[in-house]
Amino acid sequence: MKHVIIIGAGAAGIMAALAAAGQGASVTLLEKNNIVGKKMGITGKGRCNLTNACAMDEFVAHTPGNGKFLYSAYGQFSNENLLDLLHQWGLETKVERGGRVFPQSDSAIEVRKLLYDRLCRAGVHIRLNEAATAVQRWGDTFAVRTQAGQYEGDACIITTGGMSYPVTGSSGDGYGFAKSLGHAVTELKPSLIPFTTKETWPHALSGLSLRNVEASLWKRGKMLASQFGEMLFTHFGVSGPIILMLSAAAAHKKQCQYPMQLRINLKPALSKETLDQRVQRDFQKYIRKEAENAMKDLLPQRLIPIVLEQAGIDGRCQVNQISREQRQDLVDSLQALTLTITGTRPIEEAIVTAGGVSVREINPKTMESKLTPRLYFAGEVMDIDAYTGGYNLQAAFSTGYVAGMAAAKEE
Numbered sequence: 001m002k003h004v005i006i007i008g009a010g011a012a013g014i015m016a017a018l019a020a021a022g023q024g025a026s027v028t029l030l031e032k033n034n035i036v037g038k039k040m041g042i043t044g045k046g047r048c049n050l051t052n053a054c055a056m057d058e059f060v061a062h063t064p065g066n067g068k069f070l071y072s073a074y075g076q077f078s079n080e081n082l083l084d085l086l087h088q089w090g091l092e093t094k095v096e097r098g099g100r101v102f103p104q105s106d107s108a109i110e111v112r113k114l115l116y117d118r119l120c121r122a123g124v125h126i127r128l129n130e131a132a133t134a135v136q137r138w139g140d141t142f143a144v145r146t147q148a149g150q151y152e153g154d155a156c157i158i159t160t161g162g163m164s165y166p167v168t169g170s171s172g173d174g175y176g177f178a179k180s181l182g183h184a185v186t187e188l189k190p191s192l193i194p195f196t197t198k199e200t201w202p203h204a205l206s207g208l209s210l211r212n213v214e215a216s217l218w219k220r221g222k223m224l225a226s227q228f229g230e231m232l233f234t235h236f237g238v239s240g241p242i243i244l245m246l247s248a249a250a251a252h253k254k255q256c257q258y259p260m261q262l263r264i265n266l267k268p269a270l271s272k273e274t275l276d277q278r279v280q281r282d283f284q285k286y287i288r289k290e291a292e293n294a295m296k297d298l299l300p301q302r303l304i305p306i307v308l309e310q311a312g313i314d315g316r317c318q319v320n321q322i323s324r325e326q327r328q329d330l331v332d333s334l335q336a337l338t339l340t341i342t343g344t345r346p347i348e349e350a351i352v353t354a355g356g357v358s359v360r361e362i363n364p365k366t367m368e369s370k371l372t373p374r375l376y377f378a379g380e381v382m383d384i385d386a387y388t389g390g391y392n393l394q395a396a397f398s399t400g401y402v403a404g405m406a407a408a409k410e411e
Contacts, residue, residue, distance in 0.1 A: 001026050004407045005144050005153035007132045008174065009036040011393050012379025012400035013159035014115050015077075019404030020157075021122035028151055029124050030144065032131035032173075036116050039161065039170060041108040043393060044100065048108035050086070051079040051397070052390035053099040059394060064252045065191070065385035069359045070395055073367070077401040079394055089114055100390050132160075135177040137372060155374040155407040157367075159400060162353025162380040163188055174381035175357070182371045184358045186383045190350035191251040194239035198259065198340035201306050205233035208302055214268035215242050217250060217341070218261040225249035225256075228268060236345065238262065244351065245387055247344055251354035264337040266299065266307070276331050283319045283327075294319045298334075307333050352392050356383040367403035376403040 002025045006013050009031035017029045029036075043049045052059065056074045060067040083093060083101065091114055092104035103110055119126055127146070134145040135156060142156040160174030175185045209232045216226035231240035250256035267275050279298070286294035292315035295304050308315045311333040313326055322330075347353065357377050361370050369375040378399040386392045 002155065002408055002410060003028070003153040004155045004157065004404070005142060005151050006030065006157045006159060006404075007135070007144065007177070008158070008160040008379075008381075009033075009126070009128075010039055010159060010161050010170075010379060011037065011396035012161075012381075012403075013157070014119065015397045015400030016157045016159055016376075016378055016404035016407070017119055017124045018115075018122055019401045020408035021119075021124050021404075023405060023408035025408035027122075027124045028127065028153065029119065030127050030130050030132050030146060030151070032129070034128050035112060036119065036126065036128075037112040040111060040393065043108070044102055044390075046108055047102050047106045048111045049388075049390045049393065050093065050101045050103065050111070051082055051394040053079065053095045053101055059386070059391055062389065062391045063384065063386035063395065064248055065354050066359050066383055067386070069362075069364050069384060070398065072364045073395075073398040073402045076405075077398045079390075081401075082394065082397050086114075089118060098389055132173065132177070135181065137181065137375070140374075142374070155376065157376040157378060157400075157403045157407055158357075158381055159378045159396075159403075160381050162350075162356060162385075163347050164190065164193075164350035164353050170353075170380070174377075178357045178377070178381070181369070181375060183361055183369065186355040186358055188347065188353055188355040189251045190344050190347040191248045191354035191385050192244040192351035192388055193247045193344045193347075193349060194234060195237045195243055195247065195262065195341045196343050196345065197237035197262075198342050202233040202237055202339070203235050205302050205306070206235045208233045208300060209240065210264070210266070210300075210303075212269070213242075214265040215246060216263050216265075217246055217256065218263060219255055219257065222255070224253055224260070231264070237341070238339065241388060248354070248385065248387055250344075251385075258341060258343045260341045262339040262341050264339070265335045266303075266337060267334055272331055272335065275334060276327065279327060279331060279334075283322070287320050289319055291315050291317050291319055291322065307337060310337060351388065352380060352385045354383075354385045356381055359383050365402075366406035367399055368406055374407065376407050378403040 004020045136143045161170035163172045214228045217224045227242035227245045229242040311330040379396040
């Protein structure tokens with residue numbers, strides 16, 4: 001019987017353990033936290049965004065970080081395979097906006113308890129509160145040291161996650177293990193992370209959410225990326241779904257060098273001419289009002305002074321005194337409210353890490369190292385990362401499954 005040692009009990013490690021145990025292997029699962037699947041608990045705002053209901057080709061398209069590397073893994077273990085398993089185990093799920101799949105209960109704790117129960121039923125030897133400190137290869141044997149002792153196995157799967165959210169256990173340990181075994185680790189960058197801004201006015205708008213807006217990143221007059229949806233002003237800059245998506249694009253485009261310009265189109269559904277007509281109607285309606293009081297039908301109250309200032313219009317100016325040129329400047333500001341992006345929040349606050357163990361050194365069909373036989377990688381420790389929406393968890397589940405199946409296979 002093969003003995004497989006897995007380092008890290010996140011989504012990838014759990015699925016690797018279940019797959020390997022299901023093939024008859026003896027499995028030891030090492031986890032530094034006191035629970036399994038800790039980071040899963042923060043996905044989907046604590047509701048656990050398990051996967052996405054879209055076609056698997058869409059998963060690759062939504063994975064800017066080496067998505068094509070995952071074709072084989074998705075072919076072996078798809079979102080449908082994952083949901084079939086979870087349903088067999090008694091978990092009810094639902095599909096929400098954007099194809100996001102959640103447990104019916106909206107409880108990440110339910111998911112963690114279910115997976116822990118399946119690990120126990122499968123006979124996996126779970127070692128909680130036990131962090132791996134070193135991985136070595138001795139001939140045909142892997143030796144994994146922890147603060148409590150040493151484990152020896154026929155195969156080793158590293159599923160330690162990235163650098164983001166270290167409180168969940170993702171503190172970059174796996175990169176050190178990979179390097180010690182001869183692997184290259186690509187540059188680590190934060191992805192799916194809020195931006196910081198040079199301007200301080202977003203601080204005054206902290207908590208204000210904008211829906212149905214378009215945000216785009218610009219450098220030297222060229223648009224690099226654009227997203228439509230919801231965003232949020234914060235005490236340090238900007239955040240929200242479309243900002244996180246833009247940060248993922250920024251992590252993968254060489255042209256995206258800070259500082260960059262962020263342009264917010266507050267009325268993307270309207271052409272410049274249509275928006276100008278709308279502004280004129282509002283001005284006619286509030287003809288005797290000051291500018292800052294004549295735009296309450298168009299914008300949230302807190303945002304009005306900012307837009308007027310960028311347009312160069314005094315908020316106390318009477319509407320009937322605003323010139324055609326000033327009105328055109330106002331329309332321009334409404335469709336390109338501008339901020340200077342100075343960088344991101346620290347990588348520890350990122351939802352995922354861009355970069356990791358180079359996929360060029362990993363067999364995409366088995367997740368086995370091309371350099372060290374019977375060494376496997378799965379999940380975020382590899383140089384793979386996707387957008388929000390369940391894509392990252394599915395990548396972890398799929399690569400974990402493939403690694404576990406391959407590691408347990410008798411040669």
